[in-house]
Amino acid sequence: MTVRTSLPRTSREVRLAAVPEGLPRPEHFHVVETPLPQPGEGEVLVRNDCFQVFPALRTVIGGGVEGAPFPGVGPGDTLFGAAVGEVVANPGPGGPAVGERVSHYLGWREYAVVPAAGCTPLGDVLPDPVAHLSQGSLAYAALTRVAELRAGETVFVSGGAGAVGSMAGQTARLLGAGRVIGSTGSPEKAAVMRESLGYDAVVLRGPEGSLSARLAEAAPQGIDVFVDMVGGEQLRAAVGAARPGARFVLVGALSGQLSEQGSGTTAPVEIDSFQLVVKRISMTGISGLDHPEAHGEWNRRFGQWLRSGEITFPHVRIAGMDNAARALHEMIGGHHLGTVVVTL
Incomplete structure (x- = not known):
């Protein structure tokens, strides 16, 4: 296995503590320390740099909707969402290399074991990796x-x-x-x-x-x-x-x-x-999983527009896993403009 040196023994993640009555608040979540997950064949370990906070988490926490692209979560389950991070372990062969930055859907945790096929290498098409969390x-x-x-x-x-x-x-x-x-x-x-x-x-x-x-x-x-x-x-x-x-x-x-x-x-x-x-x-x-062919086309045009100054990526960065539940509460309350991102 190819491994980035000096990995910790544990990882932290945000779990649902209780299903809220009404809108979720920070007390409905808790941050849990767990043993560092180990990737198996066809998987990689990603150290997340940041992840997106999105409104549909309210629906996910409420049990989900049949036919929706994301399942519901219950008490004790870890939240999820779009994330950007660095591959730090790969049992190989194949898949993204250690040191490569990728996007995936297992945010709300410091380290994530992700199927290699579920990672998208970022490359340099966008000037800032966080822009890959744009909607x-x-x-x-x-x-x-x-x-x-x-x-x-x-x-x-x-x-x-x-x-x-x-x-x-x-x-x-x-x-x-x-x-x-x-x-x-x-x-x-x-x-x-x-x-x-x-x-x-x-x-x-x-x-x-x-x-x-x-x-x-x-x-x-x-x-x-x-x-x-x-x-x-x-x-x-x-x-x-x-x-x-x-x-x-x-x-x-x-x-x-x-x-x-x-x-x-x-x-x-x-x-x-x-x-x-x-x-x-x-x-x-339309959902975010429809029209996958448009994603690469968008990234190419988005990168060009960002570099030329024709477009901006409005977002707010909130630092720290301990502030993630607060970020969700503030987003639901309309406190922020654009995309809300938690940085680790």
């Missing part, structure tokens, strides 16, 4: 593979300051959208969205029913493409603002995932199906 690939696939955005069209992005939305506005602009509109609940985030994230206009959430009027004002000619991270009232408003032939891409369901009520595993919404029919609106769901 831009999902936004890119939504706009290019599902919506098939055309030059000059009007795009509406709900949750425009989140991990996906903060990339979707910029990407839509670079792909030739004529007008890009986003939504958020924070005036401070709205200012950043207009100044540096590609948005021409931002509609603020308010009392029930007010969003439709605000969206109509921001998009008087209607919207052609809707990238939806939220559902709920924002989906209803988009149906009302849709132009004939509009394409809706449903990426997330934050209205249910971040609700104080329930488990975060449902997101019911009532919409006018007559409008879907008469406007010939198409609605397609």
Whole structure:
């Protein structure tokens, strides 16, 4: 076995301590020290540098949703999520070499045993390894593979300051959208969205029913493409603002995932199906595992755009495993703009 020297005997990881009633808080998790895991044949040991904190963890903690790409977790289970790290042991043969940086989905721990086939070597396509935790690939696939955005069209992005939305506005602009509109609940985030994230206009959430009027004002000619991270009232408003032939891409369901009520595993919404029919609106769901061919294409374009300064990767870095549960709580509470990353 090829091994990086001076490996510790133990590793730390974040586990679910109890299923919360309502939104998860730091006390629902604990950090556990375990023996350093040992890779077997076809596996590698990765020392994680950082991992992503994502809203769907609320759904995972609530037991998961049948057909979703990620399983639910119960008390005593370790959390997971996209991570970037360095291979420190490889029994071989094959697989990424010791010292190579890779991405994988076993974050929330210091050291992870990962199937060699489940690692993606990072190379130097992006100038900063942390940028591999961007959700831009999902936004890119939504706009290019599902919506098939055309030059000059009007795009509406709900949750425009989140991990996906903060990339979707910029990407839509670079792909030739004529007008890009986003939504958020924070005036401070709205200012950043207009100044540096590609948005021409931002509609603020308010009392029930007010969003439709605000969206109509921001998009008087209607919207052609809707990238939806939220559902709920924002989906209803988009149906009302849709132009004939509009394409809706449903990426997330934050209205249910971040609700104080329930488990975060449902997101019911009532919409006018007559409008879907008469406007010939198409609605397609997408997950991060769909359209894998778009991932490499996105990374190449993302790297070029980052180096030229045409795009940014909005994110906040929170240091330390002991602060990971707090990072999740703050993200659910809307305290941060862009992607939330825990660094180790």
